Amino acid sequence: MNKWYEKTGEQGDVIVSTRIRLARNLMNDPFPCKLQKDGMLKVDKAVKDAVIHGNSAISNQFEYIDMGALSQTEAVSLVERHLVSPEFVSEREGRGLLLMNDESVSIMINEEDHLRIQVMQQGMALEEAYRMADRLDTLLDERLKFAFDDRLGYLTQCPTNLGTGMRASLMLHLPALQDSGAMDRIAGNLSKLGLTIRGIYGEGTQPKGALYQLSNQVTLGLSEEAAISNLRDIALQLVSQERAARESISRHLETQDAIGRSLGILLNARLLNNDEFMKLISNVRLGISMGIIDNISYDQISALMIEAQPATLMKNVGKTMTPPERDKRRAELVKERLS
Amino acid sequence: MNKWYEKTGEQGDVIVSTRIRLARNLMNDPFPCKLQKDGMLKVDKAVKDAVIHGNSAISNQFEYIDMGALSQTEAVSLVERHLVSPEFVSEREGRGLLLMNDESVSIMINEEDHLRIQVMQQGMALEEAYRMADRLDTLLDERLKFAFDDRLGYLTQCPTNLGTGMRASLMLHLPALQDSGAMDRIAGNLSKLGLTIRGIYGEGTQPKGALYQLSNQVTLGLSEEAAISNLRDIALQLVSQERAARESISRHLETQDAIGRSLGILLNARLLNNDEFMKLISNVRLGISMGIIDNISYDQISALMIEAQPATLMKNVGKTMTPPERDKRRAELVKERLS
Numbered sequence: 229m230n231k232w233y234e235k236t237g238e239q240g241d242v243i244v245s246t247r248i249r250l251a252r253n254l255m256n257d258p259f260p261c262k263l264q265k266d267g268m269l270k271v272d273k274a275v276k277d278a279v280i281h282g283n284s285a286i287s288n289q290f291e292y293i294d295m296g297a298l299s300q301t302e303a304v305s306l307v308e309r310h311l312v313s314p315e316f317v318s319e320r321e322g323r324g325l326l327l328m329n330d331e332s333v334s335i336m337i338n339e340e341d342h343l344r345i346q347v348m349q350q351g352m353a354l355e356e357a358y359r360m361a362d363r364l365d366t367l368l369d370e371r372l373k374f375a376f377d378d379r380l381g382y383l384t385q386c387p388t389n390l391g392t393g394m395r396a397s398l399m400l401h402l403p404a405l406q407d408s409g410a411m412d413r414i415a416g417n418l419s420k421l422g423l424t425i426r427g428i429y430g431e432g433t434q435p436k437g438a439l440y441q442l443s444n445q446v447t448l449g450l451s452e453e454a455a456i457s458n459l460r461d462i463a464l465q466l467v468s469q470e471r472a473a474r475e476s477i478s479r480h481l482e483t484q485d486a487i488g489r490s491l492g493i494l495l496n497a498r499l500l501n502n503d504e505f506m507k508l509i510s511n512v513r514l515g516i517s518m519g520i521i522d523n524i525s526y527d528q529i530s531a532l533m534i535e536a537q538p539a540t541l542m543k544n545v546g547k548t549m550t551p552p553e554r555d556k557r558r559a560e561l562v563k564e565r566l567s
Numbered sequence: 568m569n570k571w572y573e574k575t576g577e578q579g580d581v582i583v584s585t586r587i588r589l590a591r592n593l594m595n596d597p598f599p600c601k602l603q604k605d606g607m608l609k610v611d612k613a614v615k616d617a618v619i620h621g622n623s624a625i626s627n628q629f630e631y632i633d634m635g636a637l638s639q640t641e642a643v644s645l646v647e648r649h650l651v652s653p654e655f656v657s658e659r660e661g662r663g664l665l666l667m668n669d670e671s672v673s674i675m676i677n678e679e680d681h682l683r684i685q686v687m688q689q690g691m692a693l694e695e696a697y698r699m700a701d702r703l704d705t706l707l708d709e710r711l712k713f714a715f716d717d718r719l720g721y722l723t724q725c726p727t728n729l730g731t732g733m734r735a736s737l738m739l740h741l742p743a744l745q746d747s748g749a750m751d752r753i754a755g756n757l758s759k760l761g762l763t764i765r766g767i768y769g770e771g772t773q774p775k776g777a778l779y780q781l782s783n784q785v786t787l788g789l790s791e792e793a794a795i796s797n798l799r800d801i802a803l804q805l806v807s808q809e810r811a812a813r814e815s816i817s818r819h820l821e822t823q824d825a826i827g828r829s830l831g832i833l834l835n836a837r838l839l840n841n842d843e844f845m846k847l848i849s850n851v852r853l854g855i856s857m858g859i860i861d862n863i864s865y866d867q868i869s870a871l872m873i874e875a876q877p878a879t880l881m882k883n884v885g886k887t888m889t890p891p892e893r894d895k896r897r898a899e900l901v902k903e904r905l906s
Binding site for chain 2: 481482484485488489491492493494495496497498499552556559
């Protein structure tokens with residue numbers, strides 16, 4: 229079965245993927261930070277049973293993963309595949325993960341909240357992703373009884389999630405805006421509009437791979453639909469700005485040169501560290517959108533960006549590797565996937 | 568007709584080409600530095616007539632070029648093709664060049680001496696090149712009467728050429744010895760053996776393209792055959808050292824990586840300046856000898872190294888170009904030639 233990131237999405241030249249995340253808590257249990265081991269296991273079992281043994285249409289599409297039983301490599305690979313948060317794997321005892329076959333849906337159990345329901349899709353797919361998350365939410369609410377206050381909405385451990393408990397995010401590829409030095413100004417403007425933008429791989433103004441996560445900040449006093457609509461409108465403005473910036477640099481021979489060289493190095497290197505890989509693959513992605521590279525697809529890039537991350541690389545080879553061994557394997561993988 | 572450098576020679580992995588140069592002067596005319604315009608024209612005509620109108624087997628293989636009539640680009644391209652010395656084109660009035668069809672033989676008229684007969688061959692070909700030079704020398708001596716002293720040998724303007732008037736040179740590709748930092752020591756040892764080694768493109772310890780010229784220094788008290796034999800023996804020792812150094816680094820993934828990347832960049836860049844081109848093409852040449860690259864030949868490399876030089880690039884396009892225009896054309900040329 230293809231993974232969700234192996235399909236091409238809308239506005240794929242700039243919008244890599246969409247993520248909807250709902251924070252939910254059980255009505256009758258303390259927040260995870262207040263739970264001892266047995267309390268965590270009780271919540272874990274309740275959520276797991278509700279999904280796996282729920283006898284619903286989706287039950288057999290989910291796999292349960294006991295986080296405490298995972299190796300460090302397997303756990304970090306989940307982070308690299310954007311299925312769980314880094315915090316979730318830092319302390320794994322008593323935590324569980326429910327994962328849909330195609331990895332488009334994951335439910336973290338006992339992260340900051342009892343449940344973090346996450347739905348991911350390629351490209352711009354806020355409505356579809358939200359519909360899926362909402363369906364799951366409804367299904368689980370029937371069985372688990374979520375903590376909900378008529379005035380405040382869904383109750384969460386951190387007040388920043390209170391209300392809808394929803395964080396909608398878009399992963400954006402913004403190489404041209406990044407190169408133009410516009411990201412600081414853009415980030416400042418977005419925060420005034422109730423949105424945040426931050427680097428996915430590395431903070432600051434030059435995140436690796438020019439990949440950014442744009443998310444809604446406000447969860448209180450705003451419906452899910454309104455938050456999503458706001459995010460989409462602003463994202464489409466960013467898409468326009470990025471496209472205009474690309475249009476302007478695409479005529480420069482220096483741009484075409486950098487893109488050509490990046491592909492040439494990716495196809496011919498024998499050693500590739502992750503930083504260099506991210507820089508080069510970002511250039512190749514840009515080259516596809518400019519029509520300079522025409523035999524590689526966005527979904528190949530998305531899949532490779534995940535497969536080439538250190539822990540996922542080791543997980544797929546089935547052994548731990550030193551950094552130089554990984555650099556060698558990464559170069560081999562890139563050649564296999566892009567040739 | 569193929570140029571001489573489009574053929575593969577012996578020991579071609581290390582020895583790029585062989586050059587024999589004979590300095591000769593007419594018995595009854597002052598050295599060029601002592602000649603006025605009319606004196607130079609008289610010498611020029613005499614040599615030209617001896618070759619072109621000499622009614623010999625080789626007459627119709629030569630073309631005469633009036634150096635004074637050349638553009639700067641055409642003149643510098645002759646230097647890049649190793650057909651004339653840089654000094655020869657710096658002041659072109661009253662100078663002439665006789666050039667064989669395949670560019671393997673050139674005769675500079677009124678350089679430092681009245682005649683500089685030069686024969687070039689691919690790879691290690693000292694005997695063949697010397698035989699050709701000697702044949703020409705004999706032929707021309709019959710008609711021109713060269714200045715010769717029974718005790719000193721051929722008379723030349725500079726005492727360092729006195730005697731045989733012969734300079735035998737080998738162009739060597741020594742990337743592994745260069746990288747190992749051994750060239751300074753090697754140059755010191757060679758000078759004690761009556762040989763000099765110097766960079767072809769740039770002096771110092773890191774000449775561009777790792778290309779070196781190894782030449783005999785002694786022209787007095789040593790026969791041509793002895794000088795050539797000495798040069799060959801020492802060159803073969805250098806060839807062994809270079810091969811051993813290559814053998815040792817060829818197992819390193821870093822070496823294979825550098826070679827793979829170099830080819831990748833050459834095939835995909837849209838802009839290539841000459842310094843970078845020389846560095847990358849040197850790596851590719853090394854990669855051929857290591858069996859890492861197998862679809863490119865040494866003669867392709869030799870031809871490209873000449874064609875990619877600035878003036879030759881412009882000459883072949885038929886117009887003067889700015890450095891960025893040349894970088895663009897160089898990248899196109901490299902792609903055409905290596906794809």
